[in-house]
Amino acid sequence: MTTDSSNPTRTSSPRRGVDGALIRMWGGKNLRLRVIDREEVAENFVRLKVDLDGLLARDAVYPTYWLRLWFTTPAGKGHQRGYTLVDPDPAEGTAWIEFYLHPGIASDWARGATAGDEIDATVLNGRNPVAETPTHLVMVGDGASYPAIADTLRRLPEVPATVLLERGYADDEQVLTLPAREGLSMRWIDRDGSLVHTALATAGAAPTGSTFFVALEGAPTRALTSGLRRQLAVPKERIHSLAYWKKS
């Protein structure tokens, strides 16, 4: 991270080490994002509008599309974390990134980010979970995947959806609001270990042919994905699951 007193903006462009080499080998494409606006939504939630360095002219930024952002550790090393692009605007070449804040280097960067700040990013993500418009969507997430879930619901208003969100902070329900639309059933679950059980019961009652999106902490992501496959025999093509963060 470079800072000087005449130019208070910051650039996060760290050494990338082994992670960087692997991502390059797998075909990751690099870009540099520039912060152009900031919205303070709540103590634990901030939105940054970013210029996408021409990405929207080159790639279809589908709902849940994410980038690997290169934050910088105090020792100057790369700290790579995934963040979702929401509300892309092809005419402006911009999108928003929404940060659910907690202790962490990425969260700290977002807390301090102002217009003009820049950060390196790499595109290397998976497949589009809604490439073939689903007949019904079941989305299970938390604060980290709320941006992906809310954006998907906004951009596919015609698709009926069932959403389960795990509460990380007491005010999540007021802060992480979903779009008011037809065909949406929504439930909040406390972070008390009950999520996987409740989600499997909900999934079992979902219409046949539903598409599932699971994006939680590592352990519940694995447990729910395995339950969907083994207990409910959901075909793997209809499950899009990825651990969004790891408990330490």
Ligand SMILES: Cc1cc2nc3c(=O)[nH]c(=O)nc-3n(C[C@H](O)[C@H](O)[C@H](O)COP(=O)(O)OP(=O)(O)OC[C@H]3O[C@@H](n4cnc5c(N)ncnc54)[C@H](O)[C@@H]3O)c2cc1C
């Ligand atoms: C594909 C993908 C898309 C993502 N999109 C978003 C997004 O749009 N917005 C967003 O906010 N996050 C998103 N995440 C999650 C984000 O990358 C992680 O939360 C990341 O670990 C944050 O990095 P950090 O440096 O702040 O904290 P870390 O250094 O990773 O962790 C520091 C501490 O915070 C804890 N922690 C990390 N994440 C969380 C969390 N979400 N809730 C509670 N505690 C946590 C860790 O257990 C650890 O104790 C996404 C992740 C993936 C894989």
